[in-house]
Amino acid sequence: MENLIYFILVAIVAFASTAFSIPQIVRIAIAKNLFDSPNSRRVNIKVVPTLGGIAIFIGFILGTTIAGDGFSFFEIKYIFAALLIIFFAGIKDDLVTISPRTKLVALTASILIIALFANLNFNNFHGFMGINQIPPIPGIILTVFIGIVIINSMNLIDGIDGLASALAIQISSILGIWFALVEQFDYALISFSLAGSCLAFFIFNVFGNRNKIFMGDTGSLILGAIIFILAAKFNQVTAIHTGDFAISSAPAVLIGVLAYPLFDVLRVFVLRVFVIKKSPFKPDKNHIHHRLLAFGMNHLQATTTIFLVNSLIIIGTLVLSTYLNVIQLTVVILSFTILISTLLELVILYSRKINPNDEFQNLFLPRYLVNAVYQKAL
Numbered sequence: 001m002e003n004l005i006y007f008i009l010v011a012i013v014a015f016a017s018t019a020f021s022i023p024q025i026v027r028i029a030i031a032k033n034l035f036d037s038p039n040s041r042r043v044n045i046k047v048v049p050t051l052g053g054i055a056i057f058i059g060f061i062l063g064t065t066i067a068g069d070g071f072s073f074f075e076i077k078y079i080f081a082a083l084l085i086i087f088f089a090g091i092k093d094d095l096v097t098i099s100p101r102t103k104l105v106a107l108t109a110s111i112l113i114i115a116l117f118a119n120l121n122f123n124n125f126h127g128f129m130g131i132n133q134i135p136p137i138p139g140i141i142l143t144v145f146i147g148i149v150i151i152n153s154m155n156l157i158d159g160i161d162g163l164a165s166a167l168a169i170q171i172s173s174i175l176g177i178w179f180a181l182v183e184q185f186d187y188a189l190i191s192f193s194l195a196g197s198c199l200a201f202f203i204f205n206v207f208g209n210r211n212k213i214f215m216g217d218t219g220s221l222i223l224g225a226i227i228f229i230l231a232a233k234f235n236q237v238t239a240i241h242t243g244d245f246a247i248s249s250a251p252a253v254l255i256g257v258l259a260y261p262l263f264d265v266l267r268v269f270v271l272r273v274f275v276i277k278k279s280p281f282k283p284d285k286n287h288i289h290h291r292l293l294a295f296g297m298n299h300l301q302a303t304t305t306i307f308l309v310n311s312l313i314i315i316g317t318l319v320l321s322t323y324l325n326v327i328q329l330t331v332v333i334l335s336f337t338i339l340i341s342t343l344l345e346l347v348i349l350y351s352r353k354i355n356p357n358d359e360f361q362n363l364f365l366p367r368y369l370v371n372a373v374y375q376k377a378l
Contacts, residue, residue, distance in 0.1 A: 003185055006067065007176070007192045014063025014196030021055035022204045026211045034095065050094050052201055053218025057087050059197035060226070064190060073186040078118035079229060082110040086151075086225050090218030100281045103217075104148070110225060111147035115140050120232040122146050124239040126250050128326045143232065150231060151224030153261035156268065158220040160289045161299035162206040165198040165215065166307050168223045171257055172198070174314065175230045179237075181245045187233050194226050206300055231258070249321045252329035256317025260310040263337040264288050288341060295348050309340060 029035065029049030061080070089106035092098050115121040123139035125131035134142060158164040176191025204213055215223075231254050238250035247253055255262060264287055269280045276284075292302035313333065320329055 003180065003188075006185075007180065007188060010063045010067035010189050011192045011196035011199075013067035014059040014193045015200045016059075017062040018055045018059030018197045018200035019204070021058050022052065022201070022208075022213055023211045025049065025051050025055055026213055029213075048212055048214050050214045050216035051091075051218065052205065052213040052215040053087075053090055053094070053220070053222055055213075056197045056201050056215060056219045057083070057222050059200060060193050060222070063193035063196055067193075075118035075120065076186075078113055079120075079190075082113040082118075083222060083225055085110045085113070086221045087218060090216065090221045094216040094218050107148055107151055107221075107225075108144055111144050111228070112140070114147070114229060114232070115143045118229075120229055120236070122232060122235050124235065126235075126239060126248065126326055128251050128330070146231075147225075147228045149262070149265070150228040150258065151221060153258070153265040154224030154227060155217060155220040156265050157261050157287065157289070158215060159287055160293065160302055162202050162303040163289055163299075163306060164220050164223060165202040165205060166303055167261060167310060168198045168227065169195045169202065170307065170310065170314075171227055172230065174257055175234055178234070178245065178247075179230075182237060182241050182243070184233070184237055187230060190226065191230055194223070198223070206303075227258070247321060249324065249326040249329050252324075252326045252333065253317055253321050255330055256321075256333050257314055259313040259317075259333060259337055260288075260306055263334075263341070267341065288344070291344055291348055295344075313337065 026049050029051055034051060035047035035049060064076070085106055089098065089103055093103060121139050121143035123134045123136070123143075125134060154164055154168070157167070172191040172194040176188045176195065179185070179188035179191060201213075201215060201219070204211055205215070234254060235250050238247045238253075241247075267288070268284075268286050271286050272278055272280045272282065272284070276286075289302050289306065292305060293299075297305065313336065316336070317329065317333060320332060324332065
């Protein structure tokens with residue numbers, strides 16, 4: 001009961017700190033003309049401040065340190081150090097823009113701090129592809145790769161109101177509940193602090209008028225980094241936890257919990273590299289949320305749809321994890337996400353609400369199928 005009070009308190013402090021910070025940040029952004037201006041790639045139609053990530057970071061830090069004073073753990077100082085590097089990289093990118101290479105260096109440095117000093121890394125595959133324990137050096141390399149993928153996946157889905165923050169609330173809440181159940185209270189605290197911060201931001205981002213704000217790269221990178229930290233700890237604990245609430249297919253369960261951001265970033269990268277044949281880091285409107293907007297949904301409807309589909313995948317993953325091994329469960333999750341994405345694109349293409357010849361709206365379908373469906377719709 002005492003731990004539950006701490007978890008509620010940490011979420012409340014994180015929520016209140018973020019909610020208090022946002023109007024102040026908006027006023028500063030207006031005074032200094034720090035806005036996200038609409039362009040051919042953006043989906044916003046008016047200028048909006050982009051520094052909401054500062055408020056999320058403030059809320060998370062205060063929630064974790066002040067409300068979580070009843071807990072103390074060794075890794076937290078390294079976690080804060082790594083997040084601070086990402087915070088400053090994100091701030092600079094939001095204000096003056098930095099190159100993908102510079103951002104990659106900052107992310108790599110942060111992940112190495114987390115892996116080497118906080119000892120949070122992916123060093124066990126749980127039997128996936130016949131691999132269990134991973135030697136230290138390959139484990140560090142794998143951890144850096146997974147960290148970059150997870151952080152960038154959260155960064156890239158931040159394209160419409162509420163999406164990144166809603167999924168961060170969902171993912172951190174699920175992992176937080178599991179950490180609490182297996183008595184990993186420190187990481188439950190981190191999870192609920194992130195959820196509280198993101199909930200406050202979500203309200204201003206989706207329903208705000210005078211104080212509407214975007215999280216910018218600062219926010220999306222911070223969200224991705226914290227979720228990566230939680231995922232690494234989850235993977236470590238599941239390898240040794242054998243009591244109640246034990247999970248045997250941890251890598252597949254993580255894929256299920258992170259299904260939408262991981263699949264969307266994989267899908268977009270494949271499109272850019274193999275279909276459009278351009279840099280995978282060059283922005284466009286090929287994300288799934290762009291498809292839902294093209295179908296006629298507004299931002300909240302698209303976010304709600306993605307949230308519900310991801311919830312369905314998570315529930316299915318948790319249920320099937322007791323019956324399938326890690327490889328079988330991974331195949332089921334990937335097959336389901338590909339099926340849903342394909343059906344969505346076929347429906348939108350047939351409704352003629354997308355131009356298949358627009359380089360910013362390429363489809364993850366064979367060209368002959370795209371032409372056939374589009375011609376039939378004419």
